[in-house]
Amino acid sequence: MEYIFSDRISSLKPSAIREILKATSDPEVIAFSAGNPAPEAFPVDDIREITARILRERPVEALQYGVTEGYDPLRRRIAEYIKSRHAIGRDFDSVMVTSGAQQVVDLACKVFCNEGDTVVCEAPSFIGSLNCFRSYSVKLAGVPVEADGMDIDGLEAVLAREKRAKLIYTIPNFQNPSGATMSLPKRKRLYELAKARGVMILEDNPYGDLRVMGEHLPSIKSMDTEGIVIYAGSFSKILSPGLRVGFACAESSVISKMTVGKQTSDVHTPMLNQMLVDQWMETTDFEGHIKKIQAIYARKLTLMCDQLESRLGGFFSFHRPQGGLFVWGLLPEGVDMPGFCRLAVQKKVAIVPGSAFMVDENERTQAVRLNFSTPSDENIVKGVSLLAEAAAETRAAL
Amino acid sequence: MEYIFSDRISSLKPSAIREILKATSDPEVIAFSAGNPAPEAFPVDDIREITARILRERPVEALQYGVTEGYDPLRRRIAEYIKSRHAIGRDFDSVMVTSGAQQVVDLACKVFCNEGDTVVCEAPSFIGSLNCFRSYSVKLAGVPVEADGMDIDGLEAVLAREKRAKLIYTIPNFQNPSGATMSLPKRKRLYELAKARGVMILEDNPYGDLRVMGEHLPSIKSMDTEGIVIYAGSFSKILSPGLRVGFACAESSVISKMTVGKQTSDVHTPMLNQMLVDQWMETTDFEGHIKKIQAIYARKLTLMCDQLESRLGGFFSFHRPQGGLFVWGLLPEGVDMPGFCRLAVQKKVAIVPGSAFMVDENERTQAVRLNFSTPSDENIVKGVSLLAEAAAETRAAL
Numbered sequence: 001m002e003y004i005f006s007d008r009i010s011s012l013k014p015s016a017i018r019e020i021l022k023a024t025s026d027p028e029v030i031a032f033s034a035g036n037p038a039p040e041a042f043p044v045d046d047i048r049e050i051t052a053r054i055l056r057e058r059p060v061e062a063l064q065y066g067v068t069e070g071y072d073p074l075r076r077r078i079a080e081y082i083k084s085r086h087a088i089g090r091d092f093d094s095v096m097v098t099s100g101a102q103q104v105v106d107l108a109c110k111v112f113c114n115e116g117d118t119v120v121c122e123a124p125s126f127i128g129s130l131n132c133f134r135s136y137s138v139k140l141a142g143v144p145v146e147a148d149g150m151d152i153d154g155l156e157a158v159l160a161r162e163k164r165a166k167l168i169y170t171i172p173n174f175q176n177p178s179g180a181t182m183s184l185p186k187r188k189r190l191y192e193l194a195k196a197r198g199v200m201i202l203e204d205n206p207y208g209d210l211r212v213m214g215e216h217l218p219s220i221k222s223m224d225t226e227g228i229v230i231y232a233g234s235f236s237k238i239l240s241p242g243l244r245v246g247f248a249c250a251e252s253s254v255i256s257k258m259t260v261g262k263q264t265s266d267v268h269t270p271m272l273n274q275m276l277v278d279q280w281m282e283t284t285d286f287e288g289h290i291k292k293i294q295a296i297y298a299r300k301l302t303l304m305c306d307q308l309e310s311r312l313g314g315f316f317s318f319h320r321p322q323g324g325l326f327v328w329g330l331l332p333e334g335v336d337m338p339g340f341c342r343l344a345v346q347k348k349v350a351i352v353p354g355s356a357f358m359v360d361e362n363e364r365t366q367a368v369r370l371n372f373s374t375p376s377d378e379n380i381v382k383g384v385s386l387l388a389e390a391a392a393e394t395r396a397a398l
Numbered sequence: 399m400e401y402i403f404s405d406r407i408s409s410l411k412p413s414a415i416r417e418i419l420k421a422t423s424d425p426e427v428i429a430f431s432a433g434n435p436a437p438e439a440f441p442v443d444d445i446r447e448i449t450a451r452i453l454r455e456r457p458v459e460a461l462q463y464g465v466t467e468g469y470d471p472l473r474r475r476i477a478e479y480i481k482s483r484h485a486i487g488r489d490f491d492s493v494m495v496t497s498g499a500q501q502v503v504d505l506a507c508k509v510f511c512n513e514g515d516t517v518v519c520e521a522p523s524f525i526g527s528l529n530c531f532r533s534y535s536v537k538l539a540g541v542p543v544e545a546d547g548m549d550i551d552g553l554e555a556v557l558a559r560e561k562r563a564k565l566i567y568t569i570p571n572f573q574n575p576s577g578a579t580m581s582l583p584k585r586k587r588l589y590e591l592a593k594a595r596g597v598m599i600l601e602d603n604p605y606g607d608l609r610v611m612g613e614h615l616p617s618i619k620s621m622d623t624e625g626i627v628i629y630a631g632s633f634s635k636i637l638s639p640g641l642r643v644g645f646a647c648a649e650s651s652v653i654s655k656m657t658v659g660k661q662t663s664d665v666h667t668p669m670l671n672q673m674l675v676d677q678w679m680e681t682t683d684f685e686g687h688i689k690k691i692q693a694i695y696a697r698k699l700t701l702m703c704d705q706l707e708s709r710l711g712g713f714f715s716f717h718r719p720q721g722g723l724f725v726w727g728l729l730p731e732g733v734d735m736p737g738f739c740r741l742a743v744q745k746k747v748a749i750v751p752g753s754a755f756m757v758d759e760n761e762r763t764q765a766v767r768l769n770f771s772t773p774s775d776e777n778i779v780k781g782v783s784l785l786a787e788a789a790a791e792t793r794a795a796l
Contacts, residue, residue, distance in 0.1 A: 001596070001624050005655055009509045012658050036463050044457040052450055059442040063638035065434050099497060099664040106663050110533070111407045115513065132662035135508070198399070226399050240461035242669035257403055260410050264530035265504050265663060266497040270671055271640035 008137045026348075030383035033350035035176070035325055036374040037237050038300065041293040043284065047240070050279045054272065062272040068263045069255075070097025070247070071274035077281050078233070078247050086208070087222040088231055094252040096259055099269045101206050101246035104232035105129045106265070107258040108167060108202045108248075113138045118162040120199070121169040122150050124357035124367070126176040129169060129204065141165070142359030145175060147319055149182025152189045159197045167200050172220060174207045174324025177357045177369040181322055184217050191223050199228075206234045209290050211323035212298035227251030235277055237325070238293060243273045297323065297373065300380065304372035307384040315391040316368075325373045328354070330366045335394055337366050343390045349383040406535045424746075428781040431748035433574070433723055434772040435635050436698065439691040441682065445638070448677045452670065460670040466661045467653075468495025468645070469672035475679050476631070476645050484606070485620040486629055492650045494657055497667045499604050499644035502630035503527045504663070505656040506565060506600045506646075511536045516560040518597070519567040520548050522755035522765070524574040527567060527602065539563070540757030543573060545717055547580025550587045557595050565598050570618060572605040572722025575755045575767040579720055582615050589621050597626075604632045607688050609721035610696035625649030633675055635723070636691065641671045695721065695771065698778065702770035705782040713789040714766075723771045726752070728764045733792055735764050741788045747781040 054062050069075065079095045082088040089095070098104050105128075113119065115137040121130065123142025133140055141162050143154045150170060159165055170190065172182040182190070194201045203220045221231035227250070234246040248258060262268070304327060305320050318329030331337050341353045354367025375383060452460050467473065477493045480486040487493070496502050503526075511517065513535040519528065521540025531538055539560050541552045548568060557563055568588065570580040580588070592599045601618045619629035625648070632644040646656060660666070702725060703718050716727030729735050739751045752765030773781060 001626055001649075003510075003649075003652060003655075005509055006512050008512075009655050009659055012662075034463075039458045039462060042458065042461045044453070044461070047461065048450070048453040048457070051453060052446070055442070055446040055449060059446070060437040060440065061640075063440045063442070063445065063640045064437060065432075065634075065639045102665050103663065111403055112401075114404050114406075128662065128665065131658075135659065135662045228399055236463075241463045242459075242461045244664060244666070244668045251399075251401075254401060257401075257407050260529075261407055261533065264410075264526065264533045265501065266642060267500050267526065268642070270642045270668055273668055273671070 008135050011134055011137065012131055028348050029345065030349045030379045030386070031374050032370040032372075032383055033352045034371050034374040037241060037325070038296050038373045041296050042240055043280070043289060046280060046284055047276065050276055050283065051272070054275050054279060058275070062275055064271065066268045066271045066274070068259050068268050070269060071271060071278060074274045074278040077278055079249070081281065082231070082233065082249060086219055088219060089249055090224070092227050092251050093249055094255045095247055095249050096255050096262070097269050097274055098246045098248055098262065099266055100236060100241075100244045101204060101232040101234035102128055102132070103262070103265070104230065104246060104248040105132050105169070105202065105204065107261045108200070108230050109133055109136045109138065110261045111254065111257045112166045112200055116164065118165040119167045119169055120155065120158055120162065120165050121359065122171065122175060122178075123359045124177055124354060125169065125359070126171060126204070127356050130357070130359065133169070139164075140359045145178045145180050147180055149175070149180050149186050150190065152186050152193070155190065156193055159193060159199065165197065165199050167202050168194055169202045169204065170220070171204045171206070173205055173217070174210065174321050174326070176207070176324070177326055177352070177354065178328045179319065179321030179324055179326050181214070181217065187217065187220050188223065191220050191229070194228055195226055201229045202232065203229055204232045206232075206237055207324040209238050210294065210297050210325070212294055212301055214322040221249065227254070230254060238290065239277065239280060243276065245269060245273050245277045300372045300377065303377055304370065304380050304384065307381055311384050311388040312391055315395070325371055327370045327372065328367060329370070331368065333366065334398060335366065337368065340390060340394055341368060343394065344387060347386045347390050349386040351387070406533050409532050409535065410529055426746050427743065428747045428777045428784070429772050430768040430770075430781055431750045432769050432772040435639060435723070436691075436694050436771045439694050440638055441678070441687060444678060444682055445674065448674055448681065449670070452673050452677060456673070460673055462669065464666045464669045464672070466657050466666050468667060469669060469676060472672050472676040475676055477647070479679065480629075480631065480647060484617055486617060487647055488622070490625050490649050491647055492653045493645055493647050494653050494660070495667050495672055496644045496646055496660065497664055498634060498639070498642045499602060499630040499632035500526055500530070501660070501663070502628065502644060502646040503530050503567070503600065503602065505659045506598070506628050507531055507534045507536065508659045509652065509655045510564045510598055514562065516563040517565045517567055518553065518556055518560065518563050519757065520569065520573060520576075521757045522575055522752060523567065523757070524569060524602070525754050528755070528757065531567070538757045543576045543578050545578055547573070547578050547584050548588065550584050550591070553588065554591055557591060557597065563595070563597050565600050566592055567600045567602065568618070569602045569604070571603055571615070572608065572719050572724070574605070574722070575724055575750070575752065576726045577717065577719030577722055577724050579612070579615065585615065585618050586621065589618050589627070592626055593624055599627045600630065601627055602630045604630075604635055605722040607636050608692065608695050608723070610692055610699055612720040619647065625652070628652060636688065637675065637678060641674065643667060643671050643675045698770045698775065701775055702768065702778050702782065705779055709782050709786040710789055713793070723769055725768045725770065726765060727768070729766065731764065732796060733764065735766065738788060738792055739766060741792065742785060745784045745788050747784040749785070
């Protein structure tokens with residue numbers, strides 16, 4: 001049969017990076033291409049013990065249907081945690097549990113955007129979110145990312161032009177892929193602009209706790225006196241991505257609509273997974289755990305950046321990020337960027353071409369993204385050395 | 399702030415049943431309103447042991463990101479299981495793991511329907527699926543359900559009229575809410591009609607293994623020589639709904655598109671949950687387990703139907719279903735059906751007004767839906783007796 005797929009799904013072309021990501025399943029290839037948290041950061045013993053206790057003491061609750069909003073003790077605990085740790089959440093707000101933060105992005109768009117509306121996003125931005133927006137047949141309007149985050153003058157111009165702008169999507173901390181962190185003055189201006197224009201902000205903060213240097217900055221949601229910010233949080237980077245537990249904090253009527261949207265998507269997030277996160281938050285030394293994983297990420301980030309500077313200096317120019325999972329940098333003008341990525345894969349190290357993160361996938365870029373959390377320390381050194389080989393060959397051929 | 403929500407989400411009005419379903423959270427209320435599997439059917443000991451083993455032997459795999467299509471050993475195992483047990487799956491088909499069967503419904507609609515297209519469904523049908531279709535701004539065209547399933551002459555007329563029909567949605571076994579099972583000749587005619595018209599079939603089979611009497615009938619997917627059937631299966635009713643593991647079997651290019659759609663929804667179904675289902679299927683005596691839960695459901699179904707006949711005969715007329723979770727029946731003409739449901743809640747027993755399942759929610763109906771899997775045997779007897787009290791009062795007031 002000749003299938004006629006929907007317009008929304010047909011617009012999602014198999015991406016150029018899929019080819020390269022496929023290479024990562026080859027165990028011989030060093031994956032600088034992934035976004036996996038460091039496996040040594042998983043609190044395996046705690047998870048084992050807590051899971052056993054839940055299945056011993058409350059098996060039926062863990063295995064039965066739950067409510068769409070999420071497991072109530074976990075919702076309350078998240079609300080307390082973001083309030084005390086990040087000053088997020090006012091009386092008009094509420095919290096829902098989602099199947100990862102990706103689902104917050106999906107539900108925010110589902111609830112606010114009609115086909116043909118505009119989502120304003122950072123350019124470059126996270127490919128999973130860009131494709132999610134595309135799947136709603138919205139128009140994407142990109143605003144360049146600078147070293148201190150989104151170009152707010154650019155944002156102002158875009159908002160003045162895009163009459164149907166409904167959402168501004170931002171990853172303010174250690175942005176994926178650029179690694180940039182938005183400055184405090186920019187956060188304030190972004191909030192004021194959105195308020196003046198009546199546009200919702202979707203603040204995606206998966207990496208916020210993974211700061212390894214510099215000072216903590218307040219989230220945009222913490223400034224939200226009007227209920228215009230939907231905050232997306234996740235346990236993927238601090239506990240485990242495989243459990244798929246994230247959350248949204250937003251004004252209560254927005255959460256109600258997102259709940260209706262989630263009901264038709266997956267009914268609810270698995271109960272065992274929610275109870276596990278709840279009990280882990282209750283019993284673990286949370287601050288101690290965060291400090292421990294920050295130390296792991298600081299070591300890996302420093303190792304990769306040092307290696308890149310010493311082995312690829314002059315070929316790969318980048319800003320050292322203050323946290324997160326990624327280093328983003330530019331190859332020299334004149335170098336064939338996709339060709340370099342292909343050469344890297346031949347040498348058994350996978351990196352992601354920056355074009356994957358462009359709002360317009362055909363836009364030319366010299367950027368590539370490298371991840372330091374997935375590979376072992378040994379493979380970080382080895383992988384950069386393979387990239388240096390590829391760089392030398394590329395230079396010689398210029 | 400005055401929120402302007404999307405048209406798709408605004409069309410999902412808070413349903414009339416929400417009020418009644420809320421009453422179910424009152425522990426004093428006997429819930430004939432739910433759709434929960436019987437908790438005594440959960441293989442708790444097996445789940446406890448398997449989960450412990452996974453977290454002991456392969457913790458990183460269970461906690462790390464997985465691929466969107468699903469955990470490969472589970473996909474293969476499901477493919478073998480549906481092939482050997484239900485003769486489902488040909489060379490052109492493949493299997494993906496989803497976050498419950500609800501997500502199969504969501505992805506099928508996402509992949510095939512543009513706004514304004516038509517989804518043909520049974521009337522009445524499962525409210526979760528109806529709302530899912532509504533969330534894509536499609537037109538719903540209902541076909542009446544008869545004692546032996548969808549009225550196929552009615553379907554033929556609808557397909558002739560609806561030029562933009564893209565999907566035919568059916569629950570052929572123990573349909574929710576009607577309890578009806580589609581006869582074999584009707585399954586064959588439905589398939590031939592869809593083939594002739596080039597319309598996809600979405601066959602939702604959450605209850606297929608819960609047959610407690612009568613003969614097994616082949617699924618529509620087992621007749622699918624053309625790749626026009628998307629089969630939705632689930633572990634919710636045979637293992638645990640709280641784990642949220644379901645699956646789709648469809649032609650490979652359809653599964654590819656659904657995978658792209660899932661990537662932007664929730665990235666993947668939790669790894670621990672998938673590995674648990676996989677290991678449970680490997681180590682459990684599957685046929686023995688199915689027989690065991692069928693015995694539980696047979697007992698509960700028989701108990702409720704016997705009680706209804708002896709205590710509510712003449713007030714509640716119904717066909718005894720051959721399986722599933724629900725009894726569907728009609729109140730006498732002249733009785734105020736929603737009023738009877740409210741009176742029942744006052745008497746501490748919750749039932750669902752049939753209007754909740756109508757394609758047109760404003761359509762008048764005398765039907766109500768009763769669930770026998772959630773309450774204990776004792777509460778089945780007590781609940782029906784409370785309904786009998788409500789019936790007597792209702793009759794006296796006529």
